[in-house]
Amino acid sequence: MIRQKSPYPYWFVLPAAVVFVTLFLVPTLASLWFSLTRWDLFTAHFIGLDNYRQFFKEPFLIQGLGNTLVYAVLTSVSKSVLGLLLAVLLTSGILWQGFLRAVVFFPVLVSTIGIGITFAALMHPTKGAINVALAWVGIDGPAWLSDPALALYSVAFIDLWKGVGLATLIYIAGLAAISPDYYEAARIDGATRLQQFWRVTVPLVRPATVTVVTLSLIGGLRSFDIIWATTKGGPGFASDVLASVIYKQYQAGFYGLATAGNVILFALIALIILPLTWWLNKREVDL
Amino acid sequence: MKPHQRNAGLAALAVAFVVFILPFLFTFLMAVKTKKEAALFLFSWPSEWQFWANLTEVVKARNYMLLLAYFNSTLITLAAVSGLVVMGAMVGYVLQRRASGWNRLIYAGVLMGLMVPPAVVPTIWVLQGLGLFKTIHGMVLIQIAYGLSFSILLYRSFIGTIPRDLDEAARIDGARPWEIFFRVILPLLKPVTVTLIVVQSIAIFNDFTNPLYYLPGKENVTVQLTLFNFQTQFQSQFNLLFMNILLVTIPPLLVFIFFNRQIVAGMTAGGVKG
Amino acid sequence: MSSVILKNLKKSFGAVGVIKGIDLLIEPGEFCVFVGPSGCGKSTLLRLIAGLEEASSGVIEIAGREVTDAEPSERGIAMVFQSYALYPHLTVRENIGFGLSLARLPKAEIAAKVQAAAEILQLGPLLDRKPKALSGGQRQRVAIGRAMVRDPKVFLLDEPLSNLDAALRAQMRMELTDLHRKLGATMIYVTHDQVEAMTMADKIVVLNGGRIEQVGSPMELYNAPVSPFVAGFIGSPKMNLVPRDGGTFGIRPEHLDLSTSAGLWEGTVRHVERLGAESILYLATQEMGELTIRIQGQDCPALGARAFATPQPGRAFHFQAA
Numbered sequence: 001m002i003r004q005k006s007p008y009p010y011w012f013v014l015p016a017a018v019v020f021v022t023l024f025l026v027p028t029l030a031s032l033w034f035s036l037t038r039w040d041l042f043t044a045h046f047i048g049l050d051n052y053r054q055f056f057k058e059p060f061l062i063q064g065l066g067n068t069l070v071y072a073v074l075t076s077v078s079k080s081v082l083g084l085l086l087a088v089l090l091t092s093g094i095l096w097q098g099f100l101r102a103v104v105f106f107p108v109l110v111s112t113i114g115i116g117i118t119f120a121a122l123m124h125p126t127k128g129a130i131n132v133a134l135a136w137v138g139i140d141g142p143a144w145l146s147d148p149a150l151a152l153y154s155v156a157f158i159d160l161w162k163g164v165g166l167a168t169l170i171y172i173a174g175l176a177a178i179s180p181d182y183y184e185a186a187r188i189d190g191a192t193r194l195q196q197f198w199r200v201t202v203p204l205v206r207p208a209t210v211t212v213v214t215l216s217l218i219g220g221l222r223s224f225d226i227i228w229a230t231t232k233g234g235p236g237f238a239s240d241v242l243a244s245v246i247y248k249q250y251q252a253g254f255y256g257l258a259t260a261g262n263v264i265l266f267a268l269i270a271l272i273i274l275p276l277t278w279w280l281n282k283r284e285v286d287l
Numbered sequence: 288m289k290p291h292q293r294n295a296g297l298a299a300l301a302v303a304f305v306v307f308i309l310p311f312l313f314t315f316l317m318a319v320k321t322k323k324e325a326a327l328f329l330f331s332w333p334s335e336w337q338f339w340a341n342l343t344e345v346v347k348a349r350n351y352m353l354l355l356a357y358f359n360s361t362l363i364t365l366a367a368v369s370g371l372v373v374m375g376a377m378v379g380y381v382l383q384r385r386a387s388g389w390n391r392l393i394y395a396g397v398l399m400g401l402m403v404p405p406a407v408v409p410t411i412w413v414l415q416g417l418g419l420f421k422t423i424h425g426m427v428l429i430q431i432a433y434g435l436s437f438s439i440l441l442y443r444s445f446i447g448t449i450p451r452d453l454d455e456a457a458r459i460d461g462a463r464p465w466e467i468f469f470r471v472i473l474p475l476l477k478p479v480t481v482t483l484i485v486v487q488s489i490a491i492f493n494d495f496t497n498p499l500y501y502l503p504g505k506e507n508v509t510v511q512l513t514l515f516n517f518q519t520q521f522q523s524q525f526n527l528l529f530m531n532i533l534l535v536t537i538p539p540l541l542v543f544i545f546f547n548r549q550i551v552a553g554m555t556a557g558g559v560k561g
Numbered sequence: 562m563s564s565v566i567l568k569n570l571k572k573s574f575g576a577v578g579v580i581k582g583i584d585l586l587i588e589p590g591e592f593c594v595f596v597g598p599s600g601c602g603k604s605t606l607l608r609l610i611a612g613l614e615e616a617s618s619g620v621i622e623i624a625g626r627e628v629t630d631a632e633p634s635e636r637g638i639a640m641v642f643q644s645y646a647l648y649p650h651l652t653v654r655e656n657i658g659f660g661l662s663l664a665r666l667p668k669a670e671i672a673a674k675v676q677a678a679a680e681i682l683q684l685g686p687l688l689d690r691k692p693k694a695l696s697g698g699q700r701q702r703v704a705i706g707r708a709m710v711r712d713p714k715v716f717l718l719d720e721p722l723s724n725l726d727a728a729l730r731a732q733m734r735m736e737l738t739d740l741h742r743k744l745g746a747t748m749i750y751v752t753h754d755q756v757e758a759m760t761m762a763d764k765i766v767v768l769n770g771g772r773i774e775q776v777g778s779p780m781e782l783y784n785a786p787v788s789p790f791v792a793g794f795i796g797s798p799k800m801n802l803v804p805r806d807g808g809t810f811g812i813r814p815e816h817l818d819l820s821t822s823a824g825l826w827e828g829t830v831r832h833v834e835r836l837g838a839e840s841i842l843y844l845a846t847q848e849m850g851e852l853t854i855r856i857q858g859q860d861c862p863a864l865g866a867r868a869f870a871t872p873q874p875g876r877a878f879h880f881q882a883a
Binding site for chain 2: 612659664
């Protein structure tokens with residue numbers, strides 16, 4: 001029996017809901033239909049699962065799928081591990097700690113395209129600063145971005161370079177939330193610094209780990225601009241991921257196929273993230 | 288400071304210098320070199336400083352396209368961030384204050400927004416249907432749609448710290464719902480609003496993918512698109528390309544220097560549960 | 562000066578009844594205190610009168626007008642919150658004038674009303690400060706000022722003193738009573754502190770489990786409690802309540818005489834609290850269990866000594882089991 005008007009009316013949600021539903025939800029739902037069609041934006045011709053069939057038949061599309069997984073796992077794991085180590089280092093009271101934190105974090109804020117171009121120059125096989133430096137010590141540096149066997153990993157490294165600052169920042173916040181009492185108790189119990197790290201820090205910083213892993217995994221699976229700015233998926237299709245495949249199909253006018261790629265990417269994220277968050281949260285330490 | 292902390296600091300500084308600072312230094316040096324010298328890609332001090340010459344040439348290139356790009360990017364960023372502040376705060380407010388079955392639906396939407404990659408081609412189809420494709424305001428609405436989830440969560444958790452007594456006092460004082468929100472709640476959200484503005488401005492200003500899809504064409508270029516297009520155009524003029532990178536890096540650098548604290552708060556908010 | 566009438570007022574949250582049928586008349590100009598332990602429904606009852614909660618059934622009348630479904634701002638009430646609920650981003654002046662500015666009153670009129678309230682409450686020098694820069698007592702006065710400028714028919718006060726320290730609380734009790742006398746308005750005051758109820762109220766409403774236990778003046782409640790609950794709640798130290806003959810026997814600590822030689826109930830002294838002007842003694846008896854006895858002065862038997870307690874004639878209560 002509602003007689004008074006609530007002071008928190010639902011029309012407050014309306015503007016946001018209109019924008020979100022029209023520009024996000026409707027396209028997302030429509031993608032399920034359009035992925036089953038041959039489509040030129042004006043007329044859609046139903047072709048059943050042909051787009052999906054084609055996706056899993058073309059070797060370069062399958063490679064894109066595999067690359068996406070490799071790329072996401074690689075960047076996510078390296079960001080978490082390195083992020084935690086950097087966070088521990090940058091909370092230990094070392095010289096110039098604040099400045100170091102800023103330096104590690106700054107690339108997060110910088111244009112991905114700018115970073116991509118810069119690293120493409122630094123990784124140039126003959127003139128690039130990295131290989132020039134390697135030549136000084138007598139190493140014949142590889143073609144970082146143009147060797148098909150290496151390109152994906154080189155891009156993943158650039159992604160790590162740009163993104164590790166965010167992981168570090170989240171871990172620093174997570175470490176700050178751990179009461180020093182635990183470390184004192186562990187020291188009284190005779191734990192070494194390494195034991196403190198494994199027995200106290202790692203378990204208690206778990207909420208931050210969950211965040212870092214989930215965020216960077218979602219980011220890695222959706223990654224596009226860093227790849228597009230450095231290799232455009234090349235050489236060949238060596239560093240193509242789903243997002244770049246989608247863009248290429250879109251450019252070529254295969255709208256139905258591009259949309260099927262979108263649905264596959266969506267399904268992939270859901271298949272990985274939902275069980276993972278469920279598993280990570282289930283195991284959370286109760287404090 | 289203990290000796291090992293100083294030594295570790297010095298070692299870390301050295302590594303950080305090589306890994307994180309040298310690439311930026313490289314960008315800067317490339318940007319001030321002559322065309323010929325830049326083409327060598329060498330990590331060397333410029334023999335001839337061409338800062339102003341390169342700067343003016345980049346700005347003038349393609350009929351002052353960079354200025355147009357800055358104008359467009361700034362416009363999109365300002366409009367989208369304003370929308371995100373007001374809409375995000377309104378939803379976060381109702382979500383935090385009012386318990387009902389609708390909340391589950393809203394949360395489901397928020398979660399989708401955080402996780403699901405946008406279906407780009409169908410979005411173009413919708414934009415075309417609405418006459419918003421290739422328009423600045425279409426781009427603004429897209430940025431709002433994509434940024435809403437983060438804004439809502441950030442505001443919702445902050446509004447949880449504002450006592451309900453204030454809403455009730457305002458109600459008794461005769462405030463209508465929108466007056467409670469705009470005159471009492473919204474002013475109190477200032478700290479988190481600053482954080483949101485800073486974080487979202489950087490994200491939207493740096494966005495490349497969405498303008499690439501939804502804002503093609505010369506009239507509506509954005510800063511990141513221009514930079515990307517210059518890459519092919521300045522194939523032989525690396526000094527200008529890197530000058531462009533330098534110019535694109537400066538706004539976030541300034542924001543970082545002035546709003547470091549707010550950025551840290553906003554970025555770690557993702558890790559705060561609840 | 563306006564009356565408040567509640568008729569069979571009920572409120573439940575889901576399946577849980579919180580207010581289970583309240584009938585009450587509050588006279589115009591009365592200082593009425595709702596008192597009871599936490600969870601008795603006293604705050605909910607106040608919020609129902611304020612309109613911050615919707616009644617599940619029943620009727621609320623303020624100044625002869627039914628307001629059961631009216632918006633809070635249309636009821637002619639003003640409220641002082643336990644947390645004061647001052648708007649942190651506004652100055653004292655803006656806080657007090659907020660409601661008036663919402664009503665789009667002319668600026669000069671707002672200024673005059675704020676000034677008048679500030680004078681009564683001695684807030685003049687603080688008008689341009691933000692709440693953050695005020696002490697607890699000052700915030701309290703600003704909250705009262707904000708209520709005053711609305712010229713309410715009824716003031717509602719929700720545990721307004723519970724965030725103050727003991728000394729300030731005593732002073733504010735006096736100031737509030739003064740203010741009530743000066744304004745002559747009807748005030749409804751919620752507290753869990755029986756001392757506040759006894760010292761300030763014209764009428765006390767004792768609530769228990771969402772129902773009214775007893776309504777009356779402070780001395781009526783002290784002298785003639787209708788139930789063991791009221792008897793135990795009003796008065797400090799608490800009345801001695803002993804189960805007897807299927808009912809409850811009650812005697813206040815100040816109505817027991819102590820003797821070391823003879824008396825009705827014999828026991829040993831278990832604990833003594835000397836407060837200076839008086840002492841509280843706990844006597845473990847065979848027949849009555851542990852009895853609390855209040856003695857004038859500081860002279861009392863030693864711990865472990867034998868002593869006798871005797872009730873003063875006509876002071877004991879017998880409560881029949883309900």
